[in-house]
Amino acid sequence: MRIWSTQLHEHVGERVVLRGWMLNHRALSKVDFVILRDGRGVCQVVVNDDATRAAVAQWHDETVFEVEGTPKESRQAPGGVELVDPVFREIARSPEPPPVNLRVPEPREQLPYLLDHAAVSLRHPRRRAVFRLGAASLAGMRAVLDADGFVEIQTPKIVASATETGANVFRIDYFGRPGYLAQSPQFYKQMMVGVFERVYEIGPVFRAEPHDTVRHLAEYVSLDVELGFIEDHFDVMRVVRRVVAGMVDGMRERAARELALLDLALPEVPDEIPHVHFRDAQELIERETGERGVVGEPDLAPAHERWLGEWARREHGSDFLFVVGYPMAKRPFYTHPDPDRPEFSNSFDLVYRGLELVTGGQRLHRYEDYVRVLTDAGQDLEPYESYLEAFRFGMPPHGGFAIGWERWLARLVEAQNIRETTLFPRDVNRLRP
């Protein structure tokens, strides 16, 4: 019977079959150790027999094989169990050493080289662990939202106009007409609030970002949520908290082995995430740091976000902090203003350890408000027609948020570059593999 490397301890003393790749091979004077990597983990195989030692000595790393053997407890073996008395069968031979050295605890090659050779470098146990954590956090997100009655939707990625922000849009030739790649499912998820009231979408979004930075990708996965019948943005923030907690729970429950491998401590998500108003945050920064000219700026500088992260840790014992009430000037046209201070918005950012992780807020929901803000901005209403129809015919107060999946993962595993948490990243210079 074929078992996974992670099931070895359940079969001590039995005869079992494993299948996988040769991750490593060490020949000592009297014994060889072959490390098998399968889809889930690794297994140490002890080879004593001379003929077998000679045979496996011919194999390059990444050769695919099957091995029958007996799991035996051993304090020296990774995971406490190793495979003894092995009989090997080659399945697919690797003709030479792989282009990335997978034997080391952490790949030593430069990131661009690792990305060029993704088909091999992603096989490294630490590299792939990151993406298993990513999958586990998506599962955790869905579990929370499904339980709360959210409906998963799939909306188009080719759109007719570059309306939402205008800049950094990819153009496509759509049967001879111009088309664009969607920068977000914003309009569609709002329209779908009229249908299901609570919706989410997990899918790619596209930004023709011309700058090559460690934080930006030309294509990334956006986790989008939208819900109706809210009082204001604080109702949305409560959903953010549940989703983030669900993602953390998902990783804890579904990827404990990967967390151990990467030696990661998951963040504590407080029952109530502390919040500070944008303007209060600016005043706080001026008062506490002595810096001048902060109050009145339309946005927070990265250094200010970092300072606020430390402040939240110190004052509230929290890795998470909501900054609420960003100035309207810096938010998209569908943003709902603060009814009491209309220069500020009913919006928020979630800051995690000093870095922005989630953006969201309450949206306008009255048709007249949309007509007004678009007209004031000198925009033609025609491209917005089918979007606006949702508001014309009954839309409740609503709001939502978006989480960049790769960025979330990068924060969590403390990656320096977002490309480390993207399987096959796309940027201004990179379109392969």
Place this chain on the structure above:
Amino acid sequence: MRIWSTQLHEHVGERVVLRGWMLNHRALSKVDFVILRDGRGVCQVVVNDDATRAAVAQWHDETVFEVEGTPKESRQAPGGVELVDPVFREIARSPEPPPVNLRVPEPREQLPYLLDHAAVSLRHPRRRAVFRLGAASLAGMRAVLDADGFVEIQTPKIVASATETGANVFRIDYFGRPGYLAQSPQFYKQMMVGVFERVYEIGPVFRAEPHDTVRHLAEYVSLDVELGFIEDHFDVMRVVRRVVAGMVDGMRERAARELALLDLALPEVPDEIPHVHFRDAQELIERETGERGVVGEPDLAPAHERWLGEWARREHGSDFLFVVGYPMAKRPFYTHPDPDRPEFSNSFDLVYRGLELVTGGQRLHRYEDYVRVLTDAGQDLEPYESYLEAFRFGMPPHGGFAIGWERWLARLVEAQNIRETTLFPRDVNRLRP
């Protein structure tokens, strides 16, 4: 306390709050009935009070409101419970009747009109039920695959070359260079078999399909699965069976209300789906129908698939049938041939009630085989370099399949046009909404 319309029966005699849209309003001589639609279902509100009747008479359909009232059992009410003694509060008024009549049991407008007004037409209980079934089937698919150790992946939709099929590719301007929209995640999911052994992806794929038919979309959601260490395509077919059964279970468990609303009977998925070899199927068709010239054709005509569907129903009592061993000539270059009859392939189609639903098979896994088939086809190897690296450095026998999500849903709800099971369809003529 706000409750959902679907929870009415749990709160009979209590005072509760509901929120939603006015789907319908009937004024009789002594009483008005207001039908509230919320995110999950509908609720009949009985209005006796004259002032209240006069007030709600002002509302157009799709007005958003809150109502406090008392659930009361009633044999006449939909669902057996209605809301009495209501107090209404308007939330967002609809200024005129909506462009789609949502009061009728089934929308009467033509499909193009309904699609143009998707923001409203999708609110119809029958229209939205379809998409809740779709979401439930995705959840069912993930439950099966997660339990079997498959890892969910997200691969890029912008790719460097139009290598897989060449035709019908959307071109994009990628920072001044040509880029293409991915027609499938085929290459990436195969590369990821080397990493996780079992992977799946649910995401958009793009085909610049120039024909306007009831079966084709320019963008659709592909459910892609790939697994390693298979014996041959029959191992893949066993996963197909589990996934299809899981999708059906998902709908049964998570969308029972929608199944009842649409009056749908879910298909029985047999423990083992019957299969017939492509060549045997052709011979069977000639023998049983008297048609000539079928044997030797490189593909099955739609009429032949329908005939086979009926045959499977008759002979095997099954709505599902695998046709295996399609000729190599009609399959993509990465297809694995039948070792005993190399003009046929280790591939399959799953036919559901006479219509093709799933395509899959075993892939080549040896580097030399890829070099040979690509060279024989006169292709340059360079664009395939990072894909081929996966095979060069150890790849087990593997295979997989893809299900078109909208097509699956169309079959299931017996939609005549695939646009009925797509929220915002894209085709040669349609790029909005």
